Amino acid sequence: MGAAASAATPDAAFDTALPPALVANKHVDAGDLRIGYAELGPADGEAVILLHGWPYDINSYAQVAPQLAAQGYRVIVPHLRGYGTTRFLSADTPRNGQPAALASDVVALMDALKIRRATLAGYDWGARSADIVAALWPERVKALVSVSGYLIGSQEAGRKPLPPSAELQWWYQYYFATERGQAGYTQYTHDFARKIWELASPQWKFDDATFNRSAAALDNPDQVAIVIHNYRWRLGLAEGEAKYAALEQRLAQAPAITVPTITIEGDANGAPHPKPEAYAAKFVGKYEHRTFTGGIGHNPPQEAPAEFVQAVVDATHL
Template sequence: MSEEFNQQRRGFLGTAAFGLLATQLGLMGNAEAAPVVHGSTPSDRGITGAGTRFSTLKQINAGVLNVGYAEAGPADGYPILLLHGWPYDIHAFVDVAPILAAAGYRVIIPHLRGYGTTRFLSADTLRNGQQSVFTADAIAFMDALKVDKAVVAGFDWGARIADTLAALWPERFTALVSVSGYLIGSQEVNRKPLPPKAELQWWYQYYFATERGEAGYRQYTHEFARLIWELASPQWKFDDATFARSAASLDNPDHVAISISNYRWRLGLAPSEAKYEALERKLAQFPNITVPTITMEGDANGAPHPDPKVYAKKFPGKYEHRHLTGGIGHNLPQEAPRAFAQAVLDVAKLVARH
């Protein structure tokens, strides 16, 4: 197994034993799609600068949340749902959205629970960050918007959510772009230990497992987030204004609770909520994703992430992997917005419009 993929670079799917998972799922072999290598130029990084922002947000009640979201493009365009990760926000797509909107698509970018202007409708709702709650949130959000079908794309937590949606509702999420590929996980697989060097990359997960870690993240949220940005994208020279634009979304009153819950749940230190168990059982079977898919990876991703060879077989339909060069890190949509937007446009062309 150690000869077939790099132990130190696996994992952003939140599984604590991806090597064992790969064996169980039969992901190894010769069925992988040949990667397409794309270059990226420095001008891709922040096309419009930090002064550009989603200045007008909409709000809608959806499930247990009042969701804040940005929208661009014609109202009757085919919908594209873009999902951000941790600790980022909707501005990861600030330069992607205009490209997609100009092509005639309706672009919808929600703040996840615990970010930006998204709020819980009830103070009594558990501030739960387990994998499937974000899936349920996304379905409720699309239902509230009366959007029946959409292309879905994301990175980091957003890629995991996008994967779960495309896997479980292919009739609704008709094509997928996923940075770092197949990221669906389970608590059972997370119980298996990784080799020490791989565990080291998850240092913050173990920090968050402690009371000190929760207190530390609450006290130093912005400083912590900036460190993650720097480690995950070591060649991305973002400025203070670019970081501050997104860091404001982390001031959400539920952000810390959701973040801590997410990482503790992965390690089995926080229980699953009963009403999401049916979803978790489906996801724990690691379903194939059959809709047209493009997976992407940057050549300078400093965050834990799986080797594309490991997950290629999980996409048995129309599938392509794109490897970006030029020092592109973990926040791929913001660091290479043209390349990300092109992937979305390309995969969207494969969707039959009715």
């Protein structure tokens, strides 16, 4: 199934006032982390967990979360490891950015908050984590909304070379594989993030206030370590933790996703992403794909919030 969702033009979105910030004023100890998160809506509402990507933060959902809360959902928006107010509980824990670790954080958060099942929605790193939880722990996921669809990968898959035009899009992955890249990201974290925003959403005319509010989350003391490890792990240049090995073995089999799912793609996504027809068969339950039109890039919840809200609501009723 497929559908096109028309979004507000980038210029129209730019003309609106900056929405009120999401504030991660709650914390809970979950697994290796003390996770900082924002919570909106009734405590007894149906749970929705919104997962951000790199290099963004929870304010990607500054318009989405209140709209969902107003419809009666209990909305949880956590900072990922290495972002915002989320911290490791121990200085001795590896600053691990491998996908299985990030997805396990979501399950640990649900356990800590005593959420048995939730609808998961995300983009970029957040979509990958949501996909993994849906694939490995389907009993915990009522529905899934995933930007750019099926993003589950493995180190083995990452070893396969791509055509040059595709490799070019991953320039920062190779940059981060070097010591120069780690030093550069450390020194120019905000400048680097802004460049990624511009490349990933070339038609999104975000302003300084919008960017600076999210970029503050990148000042987390573990940001550089998590990002560098994530991209080096993908290339097989960094080891993961043994406790995630069994999960990674299952993920290397590219498991199908059985939960009700809506996948999303922006018609102007400038970041590396698969075509919808390439992953549709991986979703074997109730499934729908939507393309957001009007110059929407890599961050649909912030660029097309009304359409993203509708996708989440519709997914819960598939």
